[in-house]
Structure formats: C-alpha cells, structure tokens
Amino acid sequence: xxxxxxxxxxxxxxxxxxxxxxxxxxxxxxxxxxxxxxxxxxxxxxxxxxxxxxxxxxxxxxxxxxxxxxxxxxxxxxxxxxxxxxxxxxxxxxxxxxxxxxxxxxxxxxxxxxxxxxxxxxxxxxxxxxxxxxxxxxxxxxxxxxxxxxxxxxxxxxxxxxxxxxxxxxxxxxxxxxxxxxxxxxxxxxxxxxxxxxxxxxxxxxxxxxxxxxxxxxxxxxxxxxxxxxxxxxxxxxxxxxxxxxxxxxxxxxxxxxxxxxxxxxxxxxxxxxxxxxxxxxxxxxxxxxxxxxxxxxxxxxxxxxxxxxxxxxxxxxxxxxxxxxxxxx
Amino acid sequence: xxxxxxxxxxxxxxxxxxxxxxxxxxxxxxxxxxxxxxxxxxxxxxxxxxxxxxxxxxxxxxxxxxxxxxxxxxxxxxxxxxxxxxxxxxxxxxxxxxxxxxxxxxxxxxxxxxxxxxxxxxxxxxxxxxxxxxxxxxxxxxxxxxxxxxxxxxxxxxxxxxxxxxxxxxxxxxxxxxxxxxxxxxxxxxxxxxxxxxxxxxxxxxxxxxxxxxxxxxxxxxxxxxxxxxxxxxxxxxxxxxxxxxxxxxxxxxxxxxxxxxxxxxxxxxxxxx
Ligand SMILES: Nc1ncnc2c1ncn2[C@@H]1O[C@H](COP(=O)(O)OP(=O)(O)OP(=O)(O)O)[C@@H](O)[C@H]1O
Ligand SMILES: [Mg+2]
Numbered sequence: 044x045x046x047x048x049x050x051x052x053x054x055x056x057x058x059x060x061x062x063x064x065x066x067x068x069x070x071x072x073x074x075x076x077x078x079x080x081x082x083x084x085x086x087x088x089x090x091x092x093x094x095x096x097x098x099x100x101x102x103x104x105x106x107x108x109x110x111x112x113x114x115x116x117x118x119x120x121x122x123x124x125x126x127x128x129x130x131x132x133x134x135x136x137x138x139x140x141x142x143x144x145x146x147x148x149x150x151x152x153x154x155x156x157x158x159x160x161x162x163x164x165x166x167x168x169x170x171x172x173x174x175x176x177x178x179x180x181x182x183x184x185x186x187x188x189x190x191x192x193x194x195x196x197x198x199x200x201x202x203x204x205x206x207x208x209x210x211x212x213x214x215x216x217x218x219x220x221x222x223x224x225x226x227x228x229x230x231x232x233x234x235x236x237x238x239x240x241x242x243x244x245x246x247x248x249x250x251x252x253x254x255x256x257x258x259x260x261x262x263x264x265x266x267x268x269x270x271x272x273x274x275x276x277x278x279x280x281x282x283x284x285x286x287x288x289x290x291x292x293x294x295x296x297x298x299x300x301x302x303x304x305x306x307x308x309x310x311x312x313x314x315x316x317x318x319x320x321x322x323x324x325x326x327x328x329x330x331x332x333x334x335x336x337x338x339x340x341x342x343x344x345x346x347x348x349x350x351x352x353x354x355x356x357x358x359x360x361x362x363x364x365x366x367x368x369x370x371x372x373x
Numbered sequence: 374x375x376x377x378x379x380x381x382x383x384x385x386x387x388x389x390x391x392x393x394x395x396x397x398x399x400x401x402x403x404x405x406x407x408x409x410x411x412x413x414x415x416x417x418x419x420x421x422x423x424x425x426x427x428x429x430x431x432x433x434x435x436x437x438x439x440x441x442x443x444x445x446x447x448x449x450x451x452x453x454x455x456x457x458x459x460x461x462x463x464x465x466x467x468x469x470x471x472x473x474x475x476x477x478x479x480x481x482x483x484x485x486x487x488x489x490x491x492x493x494x495x496x497x498x499x500x501x502x503x504x505x506x507x508x509x510x511x512x513x514x515x516x517x518x519x520x521x522x523x524x525x526x527x528x529x530x531x532x533x534x535x536x537x538x539x540x541x542x543x544x545x546x547x548x549x550x551x552x553x554x555x556x557x558x559x560x561x562x563x564x565x566x567x568x569x570x571x572x573x574x575x576x577x578x579x580x581x582x583x584x585x586x587x588x589x590x591x592x593x594x595x596x597x598x599x600x601x602x603x604x605x606x607x608x609x610x611x612x613x614x615x616x617x618x619x620x621x622x623x624x625x626x627x628x629x630x631x632x633x634x635x636x637x638x639x640x641x642x643x644x645x646x647x
Contacts, residue, residue, distance in 0.1 A: 240490040241479045244468075248476055251465035258427045258463045260448045260477030318467030 068312040069324045076327050076334065083338035090341050098219065104333045105226035106288065108326065109281040110304040111311075112230050113163075113274030115325045116237065118308050120270055121250040121317025122177040126166060127278045128300030129188030134158040134282030135292040136192045142204045148211075151204065155283035156276060162188055163275015167268030185301065192294050201292045208290040222284050229280070233273075234322030246270060250317025306332065306357045314364050331356070376439060378403040378573055379424065379455075379542055384433030386419055393419040395597035396433070401542065406564055406574045408584040408605070411594035412617055417577045418460050420594070421544045424575075425457040426450030448477075454541030458548045460577075462531040466520035470512055470530045471501040473519055474537070504533045509559045524551035532560060539572050546577045561587045581610050593617055 084092035110127045117124045134155040141154035162184055169180040203212075214221040237243035245266050248256040257263045286292060311328030313320025336349040381399040385392070394416045401407055409417050422428040424435065426444030435442050437453055444450045457463075464473050475497045481487035498515045505512055510529030512522070519527055528551045535543050545564070549557040564574050564587050578584055584591060585605060593601040593616040601616040614620075 236490075239492055241481065241492060242490055244472060244476075244479060244492060247468060248465045248472070251467035252463070255463040255465050255473075256476065258425075258447050258457075258459065259473075260446070260451060318465065 069321055069327070072310065072312060072324060072327050072331070076331055079331065079334050079338065083334070083341065087341050091338060096337065096341075100330070100333055100337055101223050102220055102288075103337075104329050105220075105223045106281050106285050107300070107303055107307065107333075108226050108230050108329050109277045109284070110300055111307040111325045111329050112233050112322055113277035114301075114304040114308045115311075115313055115320055115322055116233070116246055116270050117177075117274050118305070118313050118315060119237075119246050119250045119317055119320045120267060121253075121315075122170060122267070122271070123181060123305070123315075124166065124271065124274045125178065125181040125301045126162060126184040126188060127274065127281075127304055128297035129185040129192070130159050130162040130275055130278035131282040131285065131300060132292060132294050132297050133162065133188040133192045133195075134279040135286040136195050136201060136294070138283050138286060139201045139203060139292055140195065142207070148204065148207055151207070152283050155286075156279045159279015159282060160272055160276040163272040163278070164268060166275060167271030170271060171264040171267040181301075189294075189298070192292070196292065196294060198294070200294055203286045203290045203292070207287050210287075211284075212287040212290065220288075222288055225280075225284065229277070230322060230326065234326075237322055242266075242269075247318055250319075252318075303332070306353060309364075310353075310356055310360050312360070314368070315361060316364070316368055375403055377401060377436070378438065380434075380436040381420065381424060382434040382436065384420065384423060384435075385431045386416075386423060386428065387431055392597055394423070394430070394433075397594060397597060398599045399424070399592060400602075401573050401575060402590075404568060404571055404573055405589040406568050406576060406587055408588035408591045409575055409577045409594065410579070410581075410584060410591060410613065410617060415594040415617075416597040417594055418546055421457060421459070421546050421575070421577065424450070425455055425544055427457070427459075451538070454539060454572075455544070456535040456539035456542070457544040458528075458531045458535045458546060460546040460550075462527055464519050464527055464531060467518050469498075469516055469518055470505065470522070471497040471515055473530060474501040474504070474534045478538075501530075501533075504537045505529060508533045508536075508563060509556065525553060525556055528552060529556065532563070536563060536567055539567070542573050542575065543567060544575045544577075547579070548576070549578065549580070549583065557583065581613055584613070585610065595619055 080092075090096060110131070114124055114127065137158045138151040138155035142148060142151035145151075166177075166181055166184055169175050170177045173180070202208075211221060216224055237246065245256065245261050248259070248261055249263055249266060253263055285297075289296075307328035308320070308325050309315060309328070310331055311321070311324030311326070313324060332349065332353045335352055336346060339346050339349050377400050379399075379401040381397065383396045383398065384394050385396050386394040397416065397420060399409070399420060409420070411417050419428070423430050424444075426447045426449050429444070435444065442449075442453065444453075465476065468476070471494070480493040480496050480500075482491045482493045487493070502512070502515060508529055510526055510533060512526065512530075514521075519530065522530070528548060532545065532548050535545070549560050552560060561583060564576060567574055568589075576584070576588060588605045591603045591605055591608065591613060592599055593603075593613070595617060600619075603612065603616075
C-alpha cells in the first residue's frame with residue numbers, strides 16, 4: 044500500500060513548469076488570433092482591416108458566442124450539449140408564434156428564453172438524474188427540437204415580426220449593433236461568474252472529479268441541471284437575437300451550430316475531459332474560424348479551406364490536451 | 374467507561390454480488406484514537422464511507438451520542454462534526470489546494486459581491502497555507518492545481534482539510550500510504566494532537582507499527598465483520614496479525630474486557646448477525 048518516491052524535487056519542478064504552460068494556453072491561442080489578424084491586414088490593408096469589415100467579423104461571431112459560452116460551462120463539467128442549434132431554432136419559432144398571438148415583442152423574448160431554459164433543464168435532468176450519457180441525451184433533444192420546430196412551422200421558415208427585425212435587428216449603439224453589445228455583456232458576466240463565483244468553482248469541481256465534489260458536499264445533480272439549463276437558456280436568447288438579426292426562424296440553417304460551438308470551446312483551450320477551461324479562451328476560439336473565413340474570402344482563397352483549417356486546428360487542440368492529460372495522470 | 378460517541382450496529386452493504394460488509398459493528402468512544410485494521414478487501418473503506426455519509430448501508434444502524442441517525446448525505450455527517458480522509462483522497466486534480474480545501478464550503482466576499490456568490494480566494498488561500506504549514510506540507514505555489522503536487526503533498530492536503538474542519542470525529546483511510554518517514558511521523562503526531570483537542574480519530578492503516586504507536590484501541594475487520602477488539606497497550610503484534618488473518622480465531626475470539634462494549638463476550642462476532 045505504500046508508495047515510495049525517490050527524488051521528488053525535480054519531478055515537482057518539471058510538473059510546475061507544465062502547469063504554467065497550461066495556463067499559457069489562452070495566451071497561445073490569443074497569439075494565433077493576433078497573427079491571423081496581422082497577416083490578413085498586411086496582405087489586404089484596404090479591405091480587411093477596415094472598421095466596416097471588423098464590425099462584420101464581430102457581428103457574425105456574436106450569436107455563436109452565446110452558444111459557445113453555454114457550451115464552455117457544459118464541457119467544463121465533462122459534458123456536451125449537441126442540442127443548442129435545435130433549441131435555438133425551436134425558441135425562435137415559439138417566440139415568433141408568441142408575438143403573433145400577443146403582439147408583444149417582450150412576450151416573444153420571454154417565450155424564447157423560457158423555451159430555451161426548458162429544453163436545457165430537460166437535458167440536465169436526463170443527464171444528472173437519468174444517468175444517460177450527455178452525448179445521447181442532447182443528440183436526442185437536438186432531433187426533438189429541430190423536428191418540433193418543423194412541425195410547428197409546417198417546414199416553412201417563419202418571418203420574424205417586422206418591428207423586431209427592423210428594430211433590435213438594426214439598432215446600433217456607438218456604431219456597434221445592439222445585438223453585439225447584448226452578447227458581449229452576457230458573455231462577460233458569465234466569464235467572470237465562471238472564474239470568480241462559487242457556481243463557477245463547483246462547475247470546475249464536478250468536471251474534475253464528480254465523486255470528490257459530491258463527497259465535498261457539492262449538490263452535483265442540482266448543479267448539472269443548472270448548467271445544462273444555462274446552456275439552454277443561452278440558446279433561447281440566441282434564438283431570439285438571430286430572429287431579430289436575420290429576420291427568419293432559419294429552421295434549416297442551424298444544424299451545425301453545435302459543432303461550431305464545440306470547436307470554438309475546444310480551440311479555446313477547454314478540455315473535453317472537463318475541469319479545465321475559460322470563457323476568454325472560448326471568445327478567442329469563436330473568432331479564429333470567423334477571421335479565417337473572412338480573411339480567405341478577402342484574399343480570394345476558396346472559402347472551403349476555412350473548414351479544412353478549422354477541422355485540423357480542432358484535432359490538434361484535442362491532441363495537445365490529451366497529451367497533457369496523459370502526462371499528468373501517469 | 375464513557376458512552377460511545379459513534380456506533381455502528383449490524384451494518385450490511387453489498388455492491389451487486391459482492392458483500393462488502395456483512396453485519397459489522399463498530400464503536401468509537403469520545404476522545405480516543407481507534408485503529409481499524411483488516412486485510413485488503415475486509416471492508417474498512419466501505420465502513421468509513423457509510424459512517425461519513427457518502428454511502429448508505431443496506432441495513433444496520435448508525436448511532437451518534439446514543440441517538441439513531443441516518444446520514445442521507447456527506448453534509449449531514451459533516452453537520453454532526455464528522456470529517457474524512459478518503460483512501461482515494463477525493464481531491465479535484467484540476468483545482469488548487471485552496472479550492473479543494475474549501476470545496477463545498479467556499480468563503481465568499483463580504484457584502485453584495487458575496488451575496489452574488491463571488492469567492493474570497495485570498496482568504497481561502499491564506500487559511501489553506503496556514504493549515505498545510507501546521508502539518509508540514511510545503512506547497513511551492515498556491516495557484517498550481519493539485520495535479521502538479523506529489524502523492525505525499527496531495528495526501529497532506531487531504532489530511533489537513535479533514536483535520537481542520539472536524540469537530541468530533543476524523544476518519545483517516547490510510548492517510549500515510551504515500552508519505553515518507555518524516556511526514557508519516559508528522560501525521561501520527563497530528564493524530565495525537567487532534568485527539569488531545571477532543572476530536573476522536575479512526576485510523577485505518579496496514580502499518581502495525583503506526584497502529585501500535587498511536588492508537589488507544591484496535592478494532593479488527595475480517596470479511597465484512599468485526600472479529601476482535603483490543604486495547605492497544607495490552608496486545609501483541611502477533612495477536613493483531615492473527616486476528617486479521619483469522620489464524621487465532623479458533624483460539625477463542627479475542628476480546629479484552631475493560632474497553633468499550635457490552636461485556637466480555639459482547640464483541641465476539643459469531644456467524645449470526647448481531
Ligand atoms: N464501489 C464498489 N463496487 C463494487 N465492489 C466494491 C466497491 N467498493 C468496495 N467493493 C468491494 O467491497 C469489498 C471491501 O472493499 P473495501 O474497499 O471496503 O476494503 P478495504 O478493507 O478498504 O481494503 P483495502 O485495505 O484494500 O483498502 C471488496 O471486496 C471490494 O471489492
Ligand atoms: Mg480501503
């Protein structure tokens with residue numbers, strides 16, 4: 044039963060060095076993003092680095108950022124949420140219907156948020172209490188929510204209420220779309236909450252060692268339900284905002300949202316094994332694919348390359364993470 | 374002889390087809406150090422998990438201060454002043470020592486921030502540092518996650534955590550398994566210190582020297598049952614080993630009177646439960 048260790052000091056120092064490296068992971072991906080921005084700006088100073096184009100970049104990323112932030116929480120608990128795109132669409136549909144019935148945009152927003160929350164809580168209950176793997180649960184609710192949205196709309200995209208599309212959809216503050224401000228504010232709050240609050244701490248603890256968290260007195264099931272609920276709620280908000288931005292419910296436009304969100308989270312340094320990750324990393328992870336796509340477009344590189352490059356980066360990020368885990372657990 | 378602080382009666386616990394505990398008893402008096410010994414698989418860790426609220430028995434009673442209790446969760450056992458160093462340590466490897474130390478009872482900032490759930494990391498770090506230093510666990514960095522610590526340091530963090538929070542009972546499931554000679558001695562000293570402060574300690578160990586050195590009494594588990602109890606001062610190493618392996622079983626189930634219990638033959642566990 045007794046394990047004796049010989050020469051622990053050097054081992055310990057090397058391990059500490061690695062810990063610092065891991066902390067630097069966010070810095071590394073931030074550097075990659077900066078390099079991309081610099082290269083594209085240098086190659087096409089007149090078109091890439093214009094404020095109009097940068098604003099485009101940010102607008103494209105904003106709604107995905109909400110999904111990815113919720114996904115960050117979920118993945119840190121060592122879970123996954125494949126349902127976000129379906130929940131987004133379903134929420135957009137129910138919001139449209141609610142506005143139709145009540146004539147109130149506020150009722151529409153509330154409906155979207157509550158619908159998203161309900162799907163998220165369903166995910167959470169099935170994962171935590173039903174002990175069904177998150178991959179299966181959320182694959183199931185992805186199908187249910189997408190199918191449900193098609194049933195509700197009869198397969199035809201609904202148009203957003205006009206005052207929503209022309210109001211919130213076009214509104215700007217300090218020259219930046221209001222939608223971007225909203226997404227940025229929510230992301231910032233959740234980033235701080237993850238890093239600084241007890242809720243965030245328990246999220247990391249569960250992903251790191253759920254049994255230890257339970258024995259430490261953390262209400263693991265309740266917490267998991269809340270985390271999935273949060274991811275669903277954010278998908279609901281995203282549904283309402285995308286309705287405002289694009290003017291339609293987009294029933295068939297969101298089937299790969301989940302993969303985009305997961306890619307962003309993982310590229311941003313969050314571990315699929317749980318316990319490790321930051322919202323800041325996710326923000327950078329959202330922007331890298333967006334910048335690539337935009338840059339390729341402007342350079343005249345065929346845009347399909349973006350998918351190839353992002354796929355490769357994703358695999359590389361997971362490989363590095365796995366290597367670090369293996370070394371740690373040796 | 375004082376009334377038991379904590380008692381287990383006829384605890385049964387099965388995992389599928391494996392009967393980990395088959396109606397075991399256990400007694401802990403106030404302010405004593407009891408060594409719980411037995412071969413691998415005897416059921417020691419299972420008993421500790423049940424008495425610390427992290428698992429529930431199939432049948433059997435847990436009695437604290439003469440009152441029958443049911444620990445539905447770890448928190449309920451904690452509320453009764455019971456803390457545990459688990460054999461697997463139950464640390465979150467990705468979190469800092471301080472985060473582990475305060476897991477489930479985080480300190481929050483004062484005022485509005487605290488009400489929003491904002492952590493007071495500085496205070497938690499300082500108190501963790503203090504507790505670890507008292508135990509001689511030297512941590513190079515408070516920020517580095519537990520995964521970067523050596524096995525001994527991790528064990529030190531787990532021991533310091535349990536000892537700091539315990540008000541009445543500390544269970545220590547092989548707390549010195551990964552420790553060097555010096556650190557082991559520190560933990561043994563710590564156990565005496567904890568006892569002197571009025572907190573009872575249950576030590577699980579395979580090291581009979583340590584058991585002899587630090588315990589007041591010994592309870593022996595074999596195949597999921599308590600088979601013998603001794604007063605440490607009056608028992609030989611051979612008797613302990615004999616009771617664990619069953620070699621001396623036929624020579625009369627060993628019970629030294631005068632310690633706890635219900636009489637000379639009280640703790641002699643026969644085949645029938647209770
Ligand atoms: N979670 C579990 N699932 C299945 N079987 C278990 C579980 N926990 C314990 N057991 C079984 O229960 C029995 C007692 O295990 P326990 O860990 O309590 O023994 P122990 O006395 O602590 O042994 P050791 O000295 O090796 O730590 C063993 O046969 C073990 O295989
Ligand atoms: Mg054990």
